[in-house]
Amino acid sequence: MFRNNLQNAALISLCLTSTHLFALDVDAEFNRLDKDSNGTLSEAEAGEDALLHENFAQIDTDENGLISLNEFKLFIK
Secondary structure, eight states: OHHHHHHHHHHHHHHHHHHHHHHHHHHHHHHHHOTTOSSEEOHHHHTTSHHHHHTHHHHOTTOSSSEEHHHHHHHHO
């Protein structure tokens, strides 16, 4: 029983770490693309990534001509 609890704790820890690392990678990628560091991606900035560029209108859910970090994360999911 102790071994199962230890294994479960290790798996939970690994999952939490993986989720945290994924979030950091998403944030880092957004920041890399955000050349002017204004917290949004313009269509020109998104143009550096073919997938973002092709789907810009769909990702920009509030239709303000910019992709926010939240919109970016929703698209990445």
